[in-house]
Amino acid sequence: MLTVGVLGASGFIGSRIVEKFHLRGVAQVVPIVRSYAGLARPSRFALEGRIADTLDVEALTKALSGCDIVINAVLGAYYQIIAQPPILYRAAEAAGVKRIVHISTASVHGQDPSPGTDETTPLRDDQPVPYNNAKVRAERQLTALRRRGRVELVILRPGIVFGPRDIWVGEIARRLLDGTAYLVDGGRGICNTAYVDNLVHAIELSLVARVDGEAFLIGDEETITWAELYDRVARAFPGCAPPRILDDPPLAIEGAPLLQRVRSHKMWRDVMHLLPEPLKERGHDHLHRVGDMVAALRQARSQNRSEWVMADGSVAPVPLETASLHRCRYKFPSAKARRLLGYTPIVPLEDGLSRTIRSQCFAGYETDPVFAQQARDSAGMFGPGAALQETRDREIV
Amino acid sequence: MLHARSGIARWGELRVAVVGCGALTELFYAPALDCLGESQALRVTALVDPDPARPAAIGRTFPQARRGTDLDAIADAVLAIVASPPAFHAEQTITLLERGLHVLCEKPMARSLAECDAMIAAARRNDRLLAVGHFKRFFPAVHQIRDLIDTGAFGLPRFFDFIEGGKFGWPARSRSFFEQRSGGVLADIGVHALDLTLFWFGRPQHLACEDDAMGGVDANARVRLSYSGGLEGRVAVSRDWDTPNRFFFQFERGWLAWNPVDANGFELGWGDNYALKATTHTMARVLDRPVAGAAGVARHQAFMNQIVNVADAIRGVGRLAVSGEEARKVMALLQTCHTESTLIDMPWLDAAERAGAQALRC
Numbered sequence: 150m151l152t153v154g155v156l157g158a159s160g161f162i163g164s165r166i167v168e169k170f171h172l173r174g175v176a177q178v179v180p181i182v183r184s185y186a187g188l189a190r191p192s193r194f195a196l197e198g199r200i201a202d203t204l205d206v207e208a209l210t211k212a213l214s215g216c217d218i219v220i221n222a223v224l225g226a227y228y229q230i231i232a233q234p235p236i237l238y239r240a241a242e243a244a245g246v247k248r249i250v251h252i253s254t255a256s257v258h259g260q261d262p263s264p265g266t267d268e269t270t271p272l273r274d275d276q277p278v279p280y281n282n283a284k285v286r287a288e289r290q291l292t293a294l295r296r297r298g299r300v301e302l303v304i305l306r307p308g309i310v311f312g313p314r315d316i317w318v319g320e321i322a323r324r325l326l327d328g329t330a331y332l333v334d335g336g337r338g339i340c341n342t343a344y345v346d347n348l349v350h351a352i353e354l355s356l357v358a359r360v361d362g363e364a365f366l367i368g369d370e371e372t373i374t375w376a377e378l379y380d381r382v383a384r385a386f387p388g389c390a391p392p393r394i395l396d397d398p399p400l401a402i403e404g405a406p407l408l409q410r411v412r413s414h415k416m417w418r419d420v421m422h423l424l425p426e427p428l429k430e431r432g433h434d435h436l437h438r439v440g441d442m443v444a445a446l447r448q449a450r451s452q453n454r455s456e457w458v459m460a461d462g463s464v465a466p467v468p469l470e471t472a473s474l475h476r477c478r479y480k481f482p483s484a485k486a487r488r489l490l491g492y493t494p495i496v497p498l499e500d501g502l503s504r505t506i507r508s509q510c511f512a513g514y515e516t517d518p519v520f521a522q523q524a525r526d527s528a529g530m531f532g533p534g535a536a537l538q539e540t541r542d543r544e545i546v
Numbered sequence: 547m548l549h550a551r552s553g554i555a556r557w558g559e560l561r562v563a564v565v566g567c568g569a570l571t572e573l574f575y576a577p578a579l580d581c582l583g584e585s586q587a588l589r590v591t592a593l594v595d596p597d598p599a600r601p602a603a604i605g606r607t608f609p610q611a612r613r614g615t616d617l618d619a620i621a622d623a624v625l626a627i628v629a630s631p632p633a634f635h636a637e638q639t640i641t642l643l644e645r646g647l648h649v650l651c652e653k654p655m656a657r658s659l660a661e662c663d664a665m666i667a668a669a670r671r672n673d674r675l676l677a678v679g680h681f682k683r684f685f686p687a688v689h690q691i692r693d694l695i696d697t698g699a700f701g702l703p704r705f706f707d708f709i710e711g712g713k714f715g716w717p718a719r720s721r722s723f724f725e726q727r728s729g730g731v732l733a734d735i736g737v738h739a740l741d742l743t744l745f746w747f748g749r750p751q752h753l754a755c756e757d758d759a760m761g762g763v764d765a766n767a768r769v770r771l772s773y774s775g776g777l778e779g780r781v782a783v784s785r786d787w788d789t790p791n792r793f794f795f796q797f798e799r800g801w802l803a804w805n806p807v808d809a810n811g812f813e814l815g816w817g818d819n820y821a822l823k824a825t826t827h828t829m830a831r832v833l834d835r836p837v838a839g840a841a842g843v844a845r846h847q848a849f850m851n852q853i854v855n856v857a858d859a860i861r862g863v864g865r866l867a868v869s870g871e872e873a874r875k876v877m878a879l880l881q882t883c884h885t886e887s888t889l890i891d892m893p894w895l896d897a898a899e900r901a902g903a904q905a906l907r908c
Binding site: 168169171172173174184185186187188189190191192193194195196198200312313314346504505507508510511512513514 | 709713714715716717718719720721723724725758759760761762763764765766782784785786787788789790792891892893894895896898899902903906
């Protein structure tokens with residue numbers, strides 16, 4: 150059986166990889182997380198979780214020892230996304246890892262790609278969304294490292310990955326419930342969904358597929374618009390306000406924030422690397438405090454504005470990334486993944502949505518009565534067959 | 547009503563040893579003891595942790611304290627605070643009691659009822675006090691809720707639904723949190739919620755429990771409780787998901803909701819149009835009429851009040867709020883939960899995964 154290291158094992162995608170691979174016996178899983186706190190999810194299983202900062206080559210090499218394959222599911226800040234590839238590749242080589250499966254994103258092609266876009270379309274790192282550029286640069290570095298290195302590389306580019314513990318459906322539900330949901334241009338754009346289990350299936354195929362140095366777009370079979378997705382979630386939360394329709398909202402264009410720029414600066418990273426751990430933490434703390442002060446100043450400035458405004462009269466700027474997603478005209482193809490990996494989505498979109506919405510109930514956000522009752526019944530709680538244990542005769546005093 | 551400074555005038559110097567210098571000591575006990583020490587009420591004389599770097603780090607706050615890697619570093623303390631991982635609570639507490647110290651042991655009290663009983667027996671045998679750190683018992687909101695239940699102001703409680711937790715963010719300094727011997731989320735934050743159910747409603751008549759440990763420790767757990775008189779309720783805790791963090795109570799004539807990390811605020815309502823967001827204050831009287839006095843203490847002051855309560859009890863000027871005997875009750879409930887627990891339903895697992903999960907519990 151393969152031994153597979155999972156970087157980012159505490160995250161949304163990483164924790165599902167660990168769960169699925171371990172429960173189905175796909176591989177011997179080694180969860181790797183940045184701090185002890187990250188062990189909370191993997192430690193549901195009797196697995197040996199390892200601790201490593203993915204920007205620390207020595208720690209990472211040690212954490213990868215004994216792994217045949219490493220899956221990179223780390224969700225980092227932009228500076229981490231860009232700084233990590235050479236460190237990961239060096240560590241993987243030193244540890245004798247045979248293959249890296251790198252989880253990138255379909256957003257390397259932009260949130261609203263031109264029709265006909267596929268894996269052969271050249272990538273650009275001068276896009277208006279900094280996240281896209283960071284992921285492009287990470288892919289380029291890994292691809293270049295593979296050309297002169299020993300470790301094989303498979304890059305997966307999933308679309309909007311959703312599922313239990315995600316940020317997408319959870320955030321849509323939250324916004325629908327608190328009345329702040331909106332759709333740009335009526336949400337007629339295509340949402341390039343990838344249910345997390347379909348992505349994990351593609352990852353599983355990538356462990357052994359006879360491919361190297363290739364990138365693959367990964368998505369669900371079905372096509373859904375953003376409006377349809379919001380409607381599907383809204384139906385599970387009766388009484389929530391419908392999303393506002395914004396036809397031509399002001400856009401908020403994200404620049405690389407000051408802190409990101411400081412952190413990504415080579416001099417800062419070099420200095421941090423030399424410091425002992427407590428001082429390193431303090432350095433990061435101080436940087437955070439500067440960020441907090443800037444945020445507080447911004448907030449104070451906004452609070453000085455006149456109170457004579459209508460409660461819902463103005464439209465806050467919409468992030469460019471969100472507006473572009475809602476206007477997406479194109480469904481990414483998974484043809485290359487089908488051809489070379491043998492990929493076929495294993496979970497239909499409707500099933501994925503149903504499981505995701507039911508998971509909101511699991512987390513304590515009651516959804517519509519049908520879902521809530523299903524969850525309770527299936528959990529054996531509150532349902533008619535619930536078997537409560539007598540405590541009278543036990544040692545509860 | 548307890549205050550952080552109550553009883554201070556009556557204290558002489560109280561010498562305190564801290565056993566376990568991890569995140570809990572760094573974030574709670576050290577600043578609390580430092581704050582109380584400034585008033586000359588107590589002095590930290592020993593810091594103990596198997597990792598010598600940790601007493602050194604905490605020692606920056608208490609430069610006069612002796613530092614050591616085992617209990618022998620404790621020379622002259624009167625009170626020991628045991629803030630080590632739960633696996634060490636019983637052994638360390640018993641040793642310290644046998645050496646004649648009073649002990650404030652962090653929750654969960656121990657790993658088993660047998661350990662609890664041994665700790666209680668050691669306290670009795672040596673005529674020392676054993677307190678357990680259920681610091682939420684010092685929240686004004688907790689007492690206000692109990693008053694509401696006991697007085698029947700909203701009528702009888704009909705049901706409760708407590709959910710607490712979020713993605714684990716505690717700056718743990720070791721993996722001990724996630725080892726089998728420390729227990730999972732139910733033993734960690736669930737023990738607070740279960741303790742409060744006992745404080746508010748008494749002993750349940752029935753319970754059912756489920757969790758998601760699959761060869762490791764639970765990150766999610768749910769307990770359903772029912773009581774004589776028809777009251778039913780649920781306690782759900784998670785170190786995996788961001789939850790609403792809300793304790794909801796439905797009474798015959800109103801409702802109440804409380805965020806379990808808020809020491810003195812809650813929401814309540816009894817009509818259809820408006821709800822109250824309330825904060826607790828001490829009861830006072832002006833011109834022989836009741837008025838809201840000083841604001842109830844916040845979380846950190848409540849934590850300090852716990853230490854003050856133990857110190858007062860050592861001085862013989864008060865009773866322990868949460869003794870070993872009192873804490874044993876929730877440990878009994880917890881043990882029943884662990885014994886009876888079944889696999890929680892995770893709606894995202896497919897059939898093969900469910901079978902795998904079930905097999906891992908056998």
